[in-house]
Amino acid sequence: MDINNFEEYFDPVILERGKDYYYKNKVDHIIQDSNGEYKAVISGSDVYSVTARLNSELEIDELTCDCPYDWTDHCKHKAAILYKIRDLLGRNEAFIQKENPNDAPPNNGLQGILSTLDKDELIKIISDLSDQYPEIEKEIQFRYSVDENEISQCKTLVTECINKEKYKGFISWSKVGPAVKGAELALERAVQRLEGGFYSQAIGISLVVMPPVVKMIDFSDDSGYISPILNEATEIIIESAHKASELESEQRQEELFNEIIKEAKNRRYDGWSEWRHELLKAGAAFCGNKKVRNRLDKVIEQLLGKETPVNWNSSYEIEALKVLQFMLIERFDPAEMAQAFLESNIQFKTFREKAILRALEKEDFTKALQLCEDGIVLNSRLPGLVDMWKRYRYKTYEQMGDIDNQKVLARELLMNNNLDFYPIHKGLFPPAEWEREKESFLNELESKDFSSVYRHIIESESETSRILRYCQNHRIEIMNLYEHIIEHYPREVSELFRSYIEYLSKEAGDRRKYKGVCKVIRTYKKACGSESAKLLIDHLKSQYQRRPAFIEELNKIN
Template identity: 30%
Template sequence: MKLSRLEAEIAPVILERGEAYREEGRIQYLEEESPGVYEAEVDGSDDYYIEIHLESTDEVVFTSCDCPFDGPICKHVAAVLLELREELAYAADRRVSEPEPAFGVNLPDALAKLSKEELIDLLLQFSSDMEEVKQRLKLKFQDAGSNSAMGQYQKIIRSSIKKHADGHGFVSYRQVNGAVEGAELVLGKAEEELEAGRLLSAVIISLCVLEEMLELLQACDDSDGTVGNVIEASLEMIEQAAEQPDIGTYVERGALFAKLLEASSFAELDGWSEWRIPLLQAGRALIQTPEERAAWDNQLALLEERERRDSSYSSYWSETAAQLRHDVIRQWDGEEAASSYMQSLLHMSVFRKKAIEQALAKQQWDAAMKLIEEGEITDTKAGYPGLVDKWRKFRYQLYQLTHQIDEQRKLAEEFALSGEYDFYTDLLKLYTEEEWPAVNERILTVLGQPKARSWMEDALYLRLLKEQRDTKRLLAYVRENPSRLAELSSYLLEEHKADVHQLFTEYIEREAMQASNRSAYRRVCDTIRQLVKADGSEKALAIVVKLRMMYPKRSAFLDELRQVKLS
């Protein structure tokens, strides 16, 4: 069977189901384990293990899948074959596009020996034969300020997109990297303009990239965030232009400000409001006149209203917009006006945080405590435990600054019991050597209670047990959480070797009973290998023999067991 003829050699219904599995992302992994031998795992009604052997990049000589389908090719194998064909084609394209190494040739010296006419002929030939060279040369010599420049940039960007799109104009996940190559080339031109101090053209080019990538985002699978990364790179370029040290004296500053305000209204940004923020931030840095301040204020208010009407209106947008307005008020109206504005927005956590920090810096302890307590009460009622913790940590900071030791101890212990190691170490410093053992024992006892621990509490409890070599509690923990046995066995072997081996045996037998596919069988065998490492070769041999006798009809399991080295 040939990869290039899958459509002719696999039943259409099977191929269609395989393509659906592939498009749904059900292929968990696909790797070349040895030359020509590929292994994969596909998520179906269970996890199925697939093996494929290729004699060449096109000839399939062996396929297998441990699913119950009894036909020649199942949908799981079909999905992997389709994926493999695309991966190999992509790799071949990359090899073709990479230049061959010039063995024995010093390229700079060789080029230096050519005449001007020969160099021109060489470049023209390369630009004729290779589209990327042609695009790079056009970008190099394009006058960024010319009327035709923008059309040229769009053409380069769209050419890459079209090249990697399917017949319906959609760019699949694996083609996205190629589709953005043109945008990345154009963004390089924007960087050249920025470095040359031509800020307006740098921004205009970056905005061109931004618009084109926002359109691409609607017609591609950007699961890896490749297109989003290019968008963010273009926004970063714009911010760098606006933050230049001498921007206030830049002759085209006003035009730049107007261009950014206009861009913040791009219809393509609807649904991507977080990308409007950098444009507004860059515009804020350029404000120099009352008229510009008023225009910026009006634009922010307009966008706020638009976002508020959006069902996905978020606290991120409202808080960020308020921070931008606060910065403008402080710049134009002074600290008193900015402080008054901040006090009106204490319901926003970012402004309550600023107000608390200012009160602490000015040693206004009562004012700081009032802000903290109000935050704790408000956010407890609202059901925001993360914010409540933030205000309680400010309370702890206040206790530190005012040397309230008893209050520090009480609050630090509460944080430690919620899994925060830094507060545990703080607590240690707040007690004498004589007092500490009793406190430590109390913490370990509470953390070790048989209850549902959060992941932070669990992580802290384990960390303390390992640091203090508390093997008795560690053994009890492993009995409760046998899946952690392999990870923790090294801490227990010296004092509890027999218990460790027994726990391994029980855990392996239980997992083997529940295993039903090759992936699960592999996990069982990996645990057997951990038992061997834990000085349990004899126990491992005994359990392998027992498993072979218990499951003589599980051929995939027996195959995995044969690969376990018992010494």
């Protein structure tokens, strides 16, 4: 992208927010160096550093920001600095000009056309379009009008957009985006209120967005729009609650807490508890007030009382609520209470992990190892958790400097398909000793049949004879591994390709599969040469004369 068309590469919502930052002069301390690099500080709810590098053609070679936003490729801060840079270039009469300004084509884009019109013409265009498309009028009114009943206005907008896209009580996947347009606009307003220091308004707007959007899950074919809306709403509520807990009166804090907790307790979140937990976290921001803290404790206990899992240890619901309780205890109660709570809930992954890390920090290796061993026994039917506790056990041995146990455990973890332990395991041995260990390990893997670990190691170690045997047992792998063995086994590689191609040809019965066969033949040609490929193609044409579509695809191979 270049500075003239960067808008095409941004999400429209993000672009609008970046433009808002630019117009509000939030791009501070912009500095340009001689290499076309611009650095700026952008201030909003927080302060972030943004860098953009342009080349001589005004193309953007580099664009970075240190904010945590990762939903799309580009954040609002990046958009803001690009608007600022384009403005600076325009002032210097370098905007949009390449080698020769006279060669630049006329700007026939939308912005170029609109820039030539006067105010009355623009008003007429917008009025005419609004008559034809009523949603344009609604969006303009929402964005630019001042409404004392802002929260009510947002609620109406969200609901109207959802109801408009319903057909027989259902919203199809292609209509989900337009259905949440109102929610997106409302959350834009909530962000503006948050950044402007109006925290109560930000919370209120976000809270009226959530109910209709959560309900929408039950009657729509979601295409990835709904969860981000709810995630953003809870993020705004949490951030606003923390700000409000520092600045609002005690009475207003209690009112905000009650509004948030009332929503969190609603039955609509019984199947979507992740957002309930986020709302409870927002409520926790006000727990410096003992009365509020007591209320939140009671709410959590009530929710815990509703949970009756068959397997207590694996209950996500209970663990998430217990973690919230622990957060409150750590924040407001003596350290010994937090430690006692942690130990009484050690059966949960989060608490066992915290206990292990605390033991390692204190260099209490005996306790760390015992916690790991107990976790392995407790979660014996959950391979992912077993591996996790083994990894912590390895970390403990590493901190102890116990090389012998590191070797044993690294091998065990590698055997269980933890490929990241291959270089770790190898690094524990001197070169000569590693050769013996590698041979022993590969022999053991062969006795248990081949595995992804085996494939990874023989490829990494260039074990050509073993790679050949592996391909002979897994013909499809010749496509990926031929380069490792073609020099040593050219005849065998050719035979494996031919065998695999002939098998695929026999099974193919439609054009899609014929194209798949031809893709393999092209790789065969690259590996074994044009002459070998030509002989095979001629053979296939002769064998499958009654498959004209296959012959047509074969003729396309160059």
